Amino acid sequence: MRPTFVLGRIAGVRIGVHWSVLLIFAVIALGLAEGRLPEAHPGHAWPVYWVVGLLTAVVFFVSLLAHELAHAVLARRNGVEVDDIVLWLLGGAARLKAEASNPAAELRIACVGPLVSLVLGALFTLAAWLLDMTSAPGLAVEPVAWLAAINILLAVFNAIPAAPLDGGRLLRAFLWWRTGDRLRATEGATAAGRVFGWSLMVVGLLLFVRGDVGGGLWLAMIGWFLATTATMEGQQAHLRGVLAGVPVRQAMTPDPVTVPVGLAVADFLAGPRYRYRHSAFPVTADGARPVGLMTLERARKVPEDRRHAVTVEQVMMPLSQVTVVGAGDPLADLLPRVRPGAEHRVLVLDEDRLVGIVSASDVSRTVTWLMTSDRGGRGGRGA
Template sequence: MVRRHARFRAVISTTTAGRRTDGDGNGRVRGVGRVRANVRLGRVAGIEISANVGALVIVLLVGLGLAGGQFPQQYPGRPFLVYASAGLIAGLLITASILIHELAHALVARGAGIDVEGITLWLLGGVARLRGEPRSPAAELAVALVGPLTSLALGGVFAAAAFAVRAATGGGLAVATLGYLAGANVLLALFNLVPAAPLDGGRVLRGVLWWRSGDRDRAAISAARAGRVFGIGLIILGFAQLLLLRGFGGLWLALIGWFLVHAASAEENQVRLGQRLSGVRVRDVMSASAVTAPAEAKVSEFIDDVVLRQPYSTYPLVDDEGRLTGLVTLNRIRALPLDRRAETRLADIACPPPEVPTAAPDDAVTDLLPRIDGCTDGRAVALDEDRRVVGVVSPRDVARLASAAEFRTPQSLQGADLATTRV
């Protein structure tokens, strides 16, 4: 069925696309600024690197902590500016070390056939954003272990540099800075090897349990539960330190523990959702009868003629053959200043095709879910064999199906096709 609108008669058509009416999401608007607070830093080996304000906080915390404490105690009598400069360099280098740690994960994951969306540096370190999961225990172990091994190697490099500088100069702030970086990288490696998801050690635990039992889901749930227990332990330890010793480090431990509990619980929930959706195809989830648009349409006209008249918040952009050329959501339109909407094309604010998660209608939903992220506000697009848009999957669609699927056991879902009835 094709329905046309008066002013967009030659360029706007109706296809089987998705409906989305929930809240704001994250995304990047090309040419008009950003919806999220991440700043692109560039690309390394083809992998996009970004950071948010949390990365700056890491640099400042490390720099000020060293400048106001460790460095003056080790080498007293120097101007504060000297301590601050050495601390700032240490903060930048520890952030660079975290980036190298994540790059190692990303490169090995890419070698294992996993798409890498990018790397983000933030308050608690960094994260390599992978679109998918390892397909074997061996790949799981390789991706997980390479990060800590890289940090250990960096620790050795900084330690060797510290010894070399000490031998040449007899000591000084350069030696203290290199020694701190060596110790910090070793500590980073050891902490990440704790067998608790979502830490690297939790991935190692999942890989080992998966290899021994052959049951990936059960292994993932066990690793997630270990992560939750470890996180609760850190929260208790952090508050005990905060109350008894009145040290800032206790608050930091509690924050890390809270993050681990939250992330581990989310991982377990995702595994259980995957179990409930086993056998469900993309065509069973995608919504129907939404509006597509041409990339050259002006934003202001599109708002007046389509957005205000249609109950959708997701608009795939297509060419004359119906092939995907981008994706626009209400959040991305909202991010564009009012005085620029008359001159801006939809293509200028759209998620480009490489950043839009796509799948065939007969693909498994469980393969698509891990890739639904980024600038599309949680949407994905279903394409036919000719790359034409045939549907859109939103979190609301998945939640609706998951709510119905929870009445069935994971065993009964194996190999089943779960259809939905829309009213």
């Protein structure tokens, strides 16, 4: 799930928001402002209900962010780099660049999210009780009580032992510890995730048939997401098994065609070495030092009358936004970060020197070659 826009960074982790958050935000605010709050505490003006509903929805998403941020911070403490955190329709996701190195680290990273939600639920419960004991207005107690219940529900739901939920990670950590095989452990957790997801879809459809249209569709959608994501995780685990021990240099295109940082966009588009075969090119300065990535799409967005005045440096993706790896890094760790599209090319460096570039098709070609070779056949059977 790619973020629609970035809010900033917290504890060094980039926080992104997908546009679908607006939908669930509106559903929560509407449900509170037009439903739960006026029904439980009538007699207030409608703007008051809406202010309380909106503030409650904001605090709910802050709680979700705290849940995911806990995963991210503990992952980094256990040597796992974090791409970002993305809040979206069904909650949030902390995207990790690699996997935990052992079952104990996997257990710590997985359990901290539900634990944070449980602690928040307890704190909101205490706050609601204190407000009630001090005879605070019901309109102040109600949203705090709702936040307590939703955080406890979030903790319990995430603890269900089925991938991609946190409970699925806990199950994988246990199976990994018992069998010593991370791949078999992942297969067990993803199988549980598919069963749980399909079960939710069946229950959702039954509710829909019995007249609960909204609840049934929502439950079916959650089930579909869980089953689909669990299937994708299983496929990635299979690919990791095939790519075990394979370095990035085996998949990269060596010595890629580069673009000087000061080249005019018009010359870039007209140059014969940039017009064929490739759609993305590393940008270099001082002869060989990589500073970014230039794509044909970015160049073509520059108006024709300005292309002679605008340089590649002004429109390229800066190196800070490009995925960079070493030639000897494990190719399997690159899987979560390689996606189709020119802007998702990965630059391969040896110290500060550019030695190659990797695309999604390069990885696919390498996987195909490994699976049809003797080595790949053994990996495929083991997976």
